[in-house]
């Protein structure tokens with residue numbers, strides 16, 4: 151039960167609120183999340199932005215995040231940025247409304263695909279993709295774009311482990327047309343996510359809206375072909391996520407996913423599953439370059455464990471605890487999914503002061519929650535992977551670290567992300583000296599996820 155507010159109070163709002171339009175001044179359509187994190191640093195652990203009567207509250211303190219994560223009072227909200235993704239991914243797992251039956255069905259069908267045991271079946275594919283990346287780096291080792299290289303890796307991994315599709319990322323210089331369409335579509339969605347008056351008209355007049363529809367049609371056509379090919383020539387045993395979706399029935403209802411939903415899930419895995427992991431790897435390489443002692447510690451662990459340079463047995467990946475801590479600490483400082491939305495199930499009061507109506511939305515801003523000094527200490531901005539040693543993790547409230555979201559709608563596949571990221575980072579540490587041209591301030595691009603921009607590296611075989 152939530153205690154009633156002793157007095158009605160509204161959270162602080164950004165400066166320069168204007169009549170009717172509300173808090174539109176100071177909106178940053180290019181880097182909205184970084185602006186939001188800055189606003190929280192200025193205004194405290196909560197603030198509210200009103201635009202044309204719409205209220206959105208942002209939470210950036212661990213205590214308030216713990217309240218908003220309480221599933222008895224709050225639930226996932228499919229807020230505007232996710233609604234704008236729905237023309238591409240429909241009722242796929244990430245964007246399904248809580249009441250849509252396909253969420254529970256797909257969740258039940260796909261959960262077994264992401265257990266630690268299932269990772270064994272993806273391991274060889276993941277390892278092959280990392281090996282292809284290394285072969286490409288051995289040929290071209292200078293002036294590599296860090297984020298772009300990591301994106302090739304994760305896209306290729308999810309394409310092959312998900313539905314046996316090769317984008318050929320390491321075979322050619324130009325982008326696969328599907329990837330070009332996806333990038334263009336995600337750029338459009340990112341802009342649509344911010345309610346800027348007049349945007350829809352602008353997009354129609356400039357033809358951008360039509361281009362977006364064409365991008366989506368192209369993506370649908372490619373994925374529908376992949377599904378049709380597999381239906382025509384099914385595997386005997388499930389080998390990837392697509393096999394599982396086509397061959398398995400929901401244990402509760404006995405129903406299967408229909409063809410449109412299978413397409414929605416595939417597109418969801420591509421959209422939700424490649425930039426989050428690739429940017430985490432790129433941020434990790436950036437942080438390790440700035441902290442050579444931490445890089446040496448992680449590398450010493452890999453060298454000690456991987457005595458055979460060429461093959462990495464599945465079991466050894468989970469043993470790389472230092473590498474895992476590097477990734478955990480990276481996702482603390484740079485949560486590549488920068489936040490998630492929650493909506494109140496009923497009228498409530500947040501922080502004992504702020505009345506919230508049923509259905510009202512709050513965004514949990516992870517970069518602020520993950521650096522709340524009341525939990526993480528005064529050195530909260532420092533990169534210190536040992537924060538994730540087991541005794542330190544146990545001593546902290548769980549709600550202060552949520553890079554994969556919270557509750558039933560958190561990402562069930564985090565094992566997949568960790569396995570691929572650990573395997574890739576450990577291989578890079580073992581095989582190469584990485585020299586990144588470090589800018590004094592990191593430029594971080596936003597396209598639903600956070601991504602380090604403009605980092606170039608040279609890799610040298612050890």
Ligand code: HEM
Pocket residue numbers: 226243244245257308418419420422423424426427430481485486487489490491552553554555556558559560561562563566567
């Ligand atoms: C470092 C890597 C990753 C991070 C930081 C991350 C982050 C997140 C977060 C914060 C959510 C919750 C969103 C919300 O509450 O609205 C989420 C959900 C989801 N993610 Fe990820 N993710 C990662 C990797 C992946 C990968 C590799 C895939 C696909 C293979 C994926 C697919 C999904 C899906 C399908 C959901 C929706 C789950 C549901 O509602 O049932 N993610 N992820």
